[in-house]
Structure formats: C-alpha cells, structure tokens
Amino acid sequence: VAAQSVPKIVLKCTTKVSLNEDFINMLKNKQPMPVNIHSGYDAAKQQQQQPLSTARNRRLAQKVEKRSSVQATLKLKQIGIA
Template sequence: MAAQSASKVVLKSTTKMSLNEHFTNMLKNKQPMPVNSQATMQQQLQMENTPSVQAALKLKQTLSYLGVL
C-alpha cells in the first residue's frame, strides 16, 4: 500500500463578512410574515376534524366526566 501525503487545502474568502454577522443581519432584517386569519381558522378547523384529534378530545371529555382530569 502506498503512503499518501497530506495536503493542505486553502480556501480563499469570498466575502469580508463572517457567517455570524451574515446571519445576525438576516435576523435583524427579517420581515414578519403576514397572517391571514381566515386561512388560520380554516387550518384549525381541518385539524380539529382529523380522527386522531377527535379521539383525543373524546378521551379528554370522558376523563373529565369521570373526574380524572
């Protein structure tokens, strides 16, 4: 087996801004996403109607009725 020589890789910087500065600036300049209340309500209603959520709500109601919760 031949011995491999270790080579050093040097990457030239393409920007004068560090990653930390870059992402800090991104967070500072982040625009808030507009909230569409009608779409949010529709998503909530769809979620409430899924079988797993219905089962959990029914279980909670039953446990509450029995005095466990």
Template sequence: MSAPSSQKVVLKSTTKVSLNQRFTNMLKNKQPTVSNIRATMQQQHMASARNRRLAQQMENRPSVQAALQHKQVREGMACTKMT
C-alpha cells in the first residue's frame, strides 16, 4: 500500500447550479408516491361523501323545499303564458 499523497485534487466545476438549488429542484420535480396518491384520493372521496350528505340535508330543510316549490310554480306559470 502506498502512503496517502498530500497532493490536492482540483475538480473543474461542470455546472453553475449550487447543490442546494439542485436538490431543491429535485424535490420540486419529485413524482408523488403511491401512498400519497392513495391518501389524496381517499381525502377526495371523503370530501365528496360529506358534500353529498350536506346536499341531502339542504334538500330536507323546509325553507329550501318551499323555495324549490315556489320556483317550480313560477316556471309552470311561465310555461303556460308562452303557449
């Protein structure tokens, strides 16, 4: 075995981008993992279910039903006036 040399190794810079910037770019361009995709889909599914329940609750409110019936009556009257 040879003794470690005391010579300096000089490498020429091959890029103008710093390591910090390079790793920052890698993290930004990182593809989502399967578990992240599944978690996102599950969150969307849960949000959709909450929205459906909220819509059902709104439909069952007396004030909303009255407004819908009033709208149907007005649309029915508008249709009879046209004929």
C-alpha cells in the first residue's frame, strides 16, 4: 500500500503583536469583577453551606489517613526518619 501524501498546511501570521504582548494587553484591559455591597449579609446561607463542606473535608481526610502509603509516612515521621 502506497503512502498517501498529506498536503502541507502553512499558517501565515495575521498579527504583528507577539503572544506575550497580546496577553499583557488583555490583562491590562481586563474588567474588574462586579462586587455586590449590601448591608443584608446572608450569614445564615453561609452557615448552611459550611457544615456540608466541612463534613466532606472530614470524610476526605479520614479516607486519606487510611491509605497504606500515608500510614507508612506517618510512622516514619513518628520515629524521626521523615
């Protein structure tokens, strides 16, 4: 089976600005994120979300502690090797 030749694609530069300059300009022109400032801070909503994330983090920490590699590292640290 003869190899088929793939036509070569040539991309021509369409701008005289370097990629670095383009990113710098983009960062300079970046619009600030709007901030909502109001006196009615919804602390109750934040307190509802916090226990859920805290419980997830606690479960993740327990799961990580059970891993054999973590257990081995903790034992080494206790005897002063690591």
